Amino acid sequence: MAVVKISSAEQFNSLLTSSRFVVADFYADWCGPCKAIAPVYDSLASQLSRPNHITFTKINGDEQQQLAQAYGVRAYPTFIVFENGNKKQTVAGADPRKLNEVIQTLASEATKSDATGTAESSSSGVWSGATPAKGYSDVTDQVEIKGLELLNRDTERGEARVLFDKSKPSGLSGKGKGKAESKSDWVESDTDEQLMLYIPFNATLKVHSLHITSFAEADEDDDEVPMRPKTVSLYTNRSHVLGFDEAEDIPAVQTVEIKAEDWDAKTGTAKVDLRFVKFQNVTSLVVFFVDGDGDSEKLRVDRVRIIGDAGEKRDMGKLEKIGDEPGE
Template sequence: MSKTVEIQSPEQFSELLSSSRIVVADFYANWCGPCKQIAPFYEQLSASLSRPKIATFVKVNTEGDKAKDVAQAYAVTTLPTFIVFRDGNVVEKVKSADPNKLKSVVEKLSNEIENAGDPSNSGGSSGGMTWLGAGLPRGYADISDIVDIRGTELLNAATEFSVRTLFKKPKPVSLDKSSSTEEKDWVESDTDEQLMLFIPFNSAIKLHTIQITSLPPKAQEDEDEDDIPMRPSTIKLFTNRPHNLGFDEAEDIQPTQEIEIGEDDWNENGTASIPLRFVRFQNITSLVLFVVDGDGDSETVRLDRLRLIGESGEKREMGKLEKIGDEPGE
């Protein structure tokens, strides 16, 4: 039995966008030959990847009396058009009946879809929602899911730590009193206090705030405080770089923004919520985060979680309809 949802109205579509983390929409028409050709492939994707409240595959008939309003709201002028939404925001568009393009787009989301249904990634009672160490600025959302995890790179991290840890959804183990795991659920630098993190995104974003969580342990009576990792103090951000920077290179290049994190910037969750110069972070496809130094005399720096707050993709209001017409050359 097909798991694909046939959209009947803008209201139904809006409800799905708010109740399902990922929505994949197929905009089609009954008279459209290419739409019919790719329909079986789309149904296969729907059958294999649909997950309740996590990933929903829908079809929107652009000839329908009410469903066509959905197509108008998202300026669909070519059939078929496939649009991928995450948290209600457009993150990908595929125009044409090209199964390879559609498969490539959906494969970017497949790991997220599978992991979202895995209880081990759910963060306890949060139902799979991402833990945040601080509140969200009004009008903005956590867009950390749009990070291309496979493309991330972290330089000067000790070998026993993984960059993927920084974007894990659950609460850090150091804050979870019910956790008995001995897993190293954080990242530490290796030979000195500097870290260089390259973060590519699956689509262009507008970045408003960065939330950094750092939870170094307190020194025990028999420990030297210089052996305890530090929280980051000075951070430089570089945008739209095609690859990671070297440490010497980063020292010589003007950053998009340089940030000093003071002791009072850390809240009770060990999180510093850092607002950015928003006008400089409007069309970002990658971010390099350079931890220059820490807040003490130790030789290492520790990071537990990293959250990115802003806007992803392009979201159109359902009430702002546009006339469907033919696009030149399509």
């Protein structure tokens, strides 16, 4: 069957894991435009479906409200394209031309990636050290790069922006041992092990978790091995970076401890789960790396990814049909 009818959140999450690309058609039985565009969608699915690579699904939003809410569906029909479990693109409304354009582009990218052998990376070149939690996506693209601030960084290393670079970290391939005068794609602390990172966002986010990547490696010209972060304190909605003394006087929204077993051996990445209820309307984050997992005076961070949801969600009872009059 070309189109998979989704009957549970577990079934859909399983497809996000097993198929590189997933196209979801969120619809409702009472939605006229949904019925009008269905033959177009079914035709594309019949032509382009590929087992475990491109999967087309249909999700009844009235029956699967959890999924509709999780992905911010506000009207029917809404088509969402996922790549490697991350929300990639959305088409709202019954627009056959736009839908055809997006899906044909997707198929072209999939074919191209097969030919170049880059299936482990997304077509947009975004590296990810861990899979986002079910129902959430990587929203790091909402980071306002120009507004980043990082206190106590070693100026001979990378700048704050490298933490959000889309490329695979050089440390992953053992190339993160360059000399001090070369440009690094990671950051290290300077006078002690602490780092204070200010992250402003372009939109209001709901932040579910952080993925922090760190490789504890010595440089060719330095025998001291930097530490991975251990204690991390988080502050929300600050207008500027906090000073180290200032942070001691302000209660953190949450402080977490990353244990040695939390670090993935292959990707050097730890998932930091947050108390989601406290991170619902976040316009900025201050991430205070308080200490590391050893006795070194240096702490190293290679990448930071933000996992959650961008934008506010509406009450499912107030969903409107695009191009159709509201039902009773």
